[in-house]
Amino acid sequence: MLGHKERDQGELFITGSLRQLLPDDHILVRVDRVLDLAWLRAEVADLYCADNGRPGIDPEAALRLMLAGFLLGIVHDRRLLREAQVNLAIRWFAGYGLHEALPDHSTLTRIRSRWGAERFQRIFQRTVQACVSAGIAKGEVVHVDASLIRADVSWESLVAEHVEAVAESNSDAAALAERNAKQTGRYKKVCPTDPDATMATNARNRRLEPAYKQHAVVDDVRGVVLDVEVTTGELNEGQVILARLDATAATTGQAIVTATADAGYAYAKVYGGLERRGIDPLIPTKAEPIRSAVPLRRFRYDARHNIVTCPRGKILTPGKVQKHGRFFVARSRDCRSCSLAKLCLPRGRSARAVMISADYPALLRARRRRERWSAEDQRLYQRHRWRSEGFHGEAKTWHGLARAVRRGLANMRIQAFLTAAAVNLKRLAASLWRVLLHFLGLLDLVRTGEEPARSVRPALALIAIVGR
Known part of the structure; x- marks a missing residue:
């Protein structure tokens, strides 16, 4: 017979936790299994008064709200808090019951401003160290790439910047200065509402857009993001790669053996810097520009x-x-x-005069080596395309990094750190069973295929249940 359901509910009684209403494979449930923020309160304690003022929001609850937004692709605070009103998973993940009032969206803005970008960078680095400890990242073979992020400004807010003064008494001289500025590329548009964003493009056939540039270092094993930094859009990636690799080695505590990158990094100073650090560069060299009949x-x-x-x-x-x-x-x-x-x-x-760069011999060696790349070198460079570029695509498609949420370089850095932290937590949650085996000392046992001892079989059964 045809069923009927009463829609009116006078009251709703729930005994137990909201966790019972959530599926085991929900992204927030899986991330919660590997997320440990017990250290966070001590990290931010110096930013709050110990014995005066109203009690602030629990730092762990605030960070969990932010991470939930980035994990679910809800990066705007106002929309996130509206969704949390009706989303049981977000409420449970942040620690808020059904009867508790959620904080105002402006509270998260003030918290980010108070903590600053450097603390969010340390939060991201904690996720990197957790992945290294879990064995899903080594930091030996890394892939480096950069990607443009559209700034949160409108086209109507852009104005033209005149490099030379156009209010000179001689109108012909003013016109000549303006024409020279256009020819030298200094005649650009700027955005007064976000001065940190600069005009940039990722292809010659595409127009310039106000943008930031994210530089990321991705591990080869499981695609864990080892380092991320944001600069203005016009900064060349060759000026950043060496500093980012040094920061990666400092975070992981592991010397980098091989680094891959695309031809946008093929500069003599990059090859020389990598050689001095003992890093094998897998970077295809650019074709030499022919500006003379005798190059x-x-x-x-x-x-x-x-x-x-x-x-x-x-x-x-x-x-x-x-x-x-x-x-x-x-x-x-x-x-x-x-x-x-x-x-x-x-x-x-x-x-005739020729300019020989400081690391020109390193560039020559890279050109000769490019002609003799082995099958393993080719394989690693192919992995660069879907490891490093894959991370940028994932971050933009699923985690809201295609466009800046807020204005200013500091806010853009915070957005990048939280996005990378969310991606690393996803990687860590997907490898939960490896993490548990690692801490129980059973990882080598599984790799060799040996029969587990009778005393550890209950632990393996527990891993199978928790890691669903």
Whole structure:
């Protein structure tokens, strides 16, 4: 017969925990099994008065609310608290019962401002160390990449920045200064509502957008995010990679053996810096730009004696050391009598000069090695595409990192740290059974396939139940 359900409920009585109403495979339930925030109160205690004022929100409850939002892709505080009003999983994860009032959304804003980006960075680093302790991250083979994040500004708020003063008395001079600024790339749009965001693009056929740039280091084993940092959008990733690898090694306590990156990092200073750190770079070199009929590769550089020889065998004289290298200049009389002078000399110059960067030998070694990449090198570089780039896609698709939630570099860094922490907690929760085996000393037993002793079989049964 056709059933009927009464919709009116006078009262709702629940005995026990809200956990009983949640499925075992819910993301917040799985993350709660591996999330330990007992240390957080001591971490932020110095930011609060010990014996005066109203009691603040429990730091663990506040952080759990934020993490729940990033895990579920609800990154705006107002929407998160509205969802928490009716979402039993968020209430249970943050420790709020059905009868308890949730904090106002502005409270989370004040907490972030009080704690600052550095404390959220330490929260993220705690998740990295937990993954290393659990054995799902080693920090030996890492993948480095950067991604643009659209700033939280509108196109209508952008204004043009004139580098040169246009209010000069001579209108022709003002127009010339404006035209030169356009040609040199300094004629850009800026956003007064978020000055930290700069105009950038990830492809030549796409327009510039106000953006930040996230730099991430991802572990090869399980895709754990080992380090993350945010800069302005126009900062080149080659200026950041060495500092991020140093920070990664400091966090994991493990020396990096191999680092992969795309051709956007293929600079001589990057190859040289990696060699000095004992890191094997798997970075494909860029094709040398041909700006002359006699390009730089036609000049032979002797690093041992610091000598440059031109295609006709003439030695170039080393000049003054510059910031990133040194100029080597040929003698005028050698160039006048050279048969390649018409092709080699720039217009208006009587002698050829070439710039040799400080780590140019490292770049040459990288070019030679790229031609001899082994099958293992090719495999690791293929993993870079779905490990590092996969993390950026996951963070933007599922965790709200496609666009900045708030304005300012500090707020953007907090968003990146919380997103990376949420991703690491997901990785840790997915490997819960390995974590439990590790702490019980049974990981080697499982790897070898040996029969477990009778005394540890109940523990294995418990792992099977809890790790569902």
